[in-house]
Amino acid sequence: MSTVTTANYLNYINGEWVESTSNETIESINPAAPEEIVGHIQLSTKEDLDKAVEAAKNAQKTWRGLSGSERGEILYKVAAIMEERLEEIAECATREMGKTLAETKGETKRGIAILKYYAGEGMRKVGDVIPSTDNEALMFTTRVPLGVVGVITPWNFPVAIPIWKVAPALIYGNTVVIKPASESAVTFAKIAKCFADAGLPKGVLNMVTGSGTIVGGGIAAHPEIKGITFTGSNAVGKSIAHEAMKRGAKYQLEMGGKNPVIVAGDADIELAVDAVIKGAFLSTGQKCTATSRVIVEETIYDRFIKKLIAETKKITIGAGIHADSWMGPCASETQYKSVLQAIQTGINEGAKLILGGKPYEDKVNNGYFIEPTIFEVADQNIAIAREEIFGPVIALMKVSSMERAIDLANDSAYGLSASIFTGNITRMLKFVQEMEAGLIRVNAESAGVELQAPFGGMKESSSHSREQGEAAKEFFTSIKTVFVKG
Ligand SMILES: NC(=O)c1ccc[n+]([C@@H]2O[C@H](COP(=O)([O-])OP(=O)(O)OC[C@H]3O[C@@H](n4cnc5c(N)ncnc54)[C@H](O)[C@@H]3O)[C@@H](O)[C@H]2O)c1
Numbered sequence: 001m002s003t004v005t006t007a008n009y010l011n012y013i014n015g016e017w018v019e020s021t022s023n024e025t026i027e028s029i030n031p032a033a034p035e036e037i038v039g040h041i042q043l044s045t046k047e048d049l050d051k052a053v054e055a056a057k058n059a060q061k062t063w064r065g066l067s068g069s070e071r072g073e074i075l076y077k078v079a080a081i082m083e084e085r086l087e088e089i090a091e092c093a094t095r096e097m098g099k100t101l102a103e104t105k106g107e108t109k110r111g112i113a114i115l116k117y118y119a120g121e122g123m124r125k126v127g128d129v130i131p132s133t134d135n136e137a138l139m140f141t142t143r144v145p146l147g148v149v150g151v152i153t154p155w156n157f158p159v160a161i162p163i164w165k166v167a168p169a170l171i172y173g174n175t176v177v178i179k180p181a182s183e184s185a186v187t188f189a190k191i192a193k194c195f196a197d198a199g200l201p202k203g204v205l206n207m208v209t210g211s212g213t214i215v216g217g218g219i220a221a222h223p224e225i226k227g228i229t230f231t232g233s234n235a236v237g238k239s240i241a242h243e244a245m246k247r248g249a250k251y252q253l254e255m256g257g258k259n260p261v262i263v264a265g266d267a268d269i270e271l272a273v274d275a276v277i278k279g280a281f282l283s284t285g286q287k288c289t290a291t292s293r294v295i296v297e298e299t300i301y302d303r304f305i306k307k308l309i310a311e312t313k314k315i316t317i318g319a320g321i322h323a324d325s326w327m328g329p330c331a332s333e334t335q336y337k338s339v340l341q342a343i344q345t346g347i348n349e350g351a352k353l354i355l356g357g358k359p360y361e362d363k364v365n366n367g368y369f370i371e372p373t374i375f376e377v378a379d380q381n382i383a384i385a386r387e388e389i390f391g392p393v394i395a396l397m398k399v400s401s402m403e404r405a406i407d408l409a410n411d412s413a414y415g416l417s418a419s420i421f422t423g424n425i426t427r428m429l430k431f432v433q434e435m436e437a438g439l440i441r442v443n444a445e446s447a448g449v450e451l452q453a454p455f456g457g458m459k460e461s462s463s464h465s466r467e468q469g470e471a472a473k474e475f476f477t478s479i480k481t482v483f484v485k486g
């Protein structure tokens, strides 16, 4: 049943909910039932962005003047309000970008935990006392906020990623202008309301929705924005870095991946199959840490592939709002077409399609569903083994040795996440040492970021800073070394 809503979600600027000066909105639709409009968001202008930056700048002095514990108290209140609104936020995220309700509930709980983690950061040390060579002097380090920080986020983790940027930005004394992805902007509007209702002082957090080029590009180029934290595609990330470099702004990029899983000859095959299915197909494969290459030692290849196919066929596909759906739709028509194109390219380039590969014909609504898809790939140089697809597609490869497996896993422009399944300590340690990825997981799926640990990629997956945990402090503050003599 299609439900058309007229719900209009406004920008949040200087503590007020306001329409864009464009007087135009764009629809955010449900990818499981594209007839359903989840909400209308502002198609904002450069003028709207300038107002938001001005508000953030005006709020800076007072906000940074609070103690870390005072700022932390507000983040604890935001977490409490989000807990009360968990169902509302999770359901909105599912309707807006398609992932299952079980996943969005888990992600919303994760966002709440991140808020609490950084609220506590307000009470932790920010520097060190370092002995000076001058015995009469005191030397120490301290940290200061960057000022106004621009946050640009993707649609695939509509709760966790914005919060894992905004929470540390705020606790360390910055003020924020955020542009969420349009495909999940209604979800963030609901989160921004939790900040507003927690009593965050006006101008400390500002949300401006709309075009990536105009609003996102405007953030990257804005002279009053001192730091930009971006998560998204490599193409956009590079354009942001270019703009930031031109004006000497600090920037942080977390981007694409082509994450390998190595299944060694001594692996627990059941465990490996279960983890590969979860890593590759949960969130419809739309995670930067999703499994997209599976490299299997030839001694167990036939048993592994037989089990993988049998278990993959059990996946139930449907609208994420329904409890019996294990895998939802692609997040948008654009993403849907992109994944189908990648599958066709794989076939054209000679990869052997052994399961799926077609749109899943949904009985109720014409949603953007695609079957979980598995290819066997002999040539590691074809697109399906090299390019990020960001959909439910696996490239299976067979190898004769662990040496070859790690070489193949490293043969990628990306280095975000990688897993190995083995019980052999020597193999495990060799993988940990030699695998070029920012997230290394052993006997576990390639996805799975824990909020208290550093997260980020190597090679072209990242600008090589780290997010989350204590690592976030490095980006959202500047260190000062202080020398004091009486
Ligand atoms: N490494 C990570 O932590 C991580 C996490 C999630 C997603 N991703 C990556 O994100 C991509 C999918 O997300 P997406 O489709 O939202 O990415 P995207 O790059 O298309 O968009 C990301 C954000 O950038 C904005 N944007 C678009 N054009 C812009 C421009 N010219 N200037 C400034 N901002 C602009 C978008 O509106 C959105 O808010 C995939 O490549 C995935 O690997 C990486």
Ligand SMILES: O=CCCC(=O)C(=O)O
Binding pocket: 156, 157, 160, 286, 287, 288, 289, 446, 447, 448, 449
């Ligand atoms: O999409 C990138 C974030 C991945 C993540 O948060 C996870 O794997 O849990």
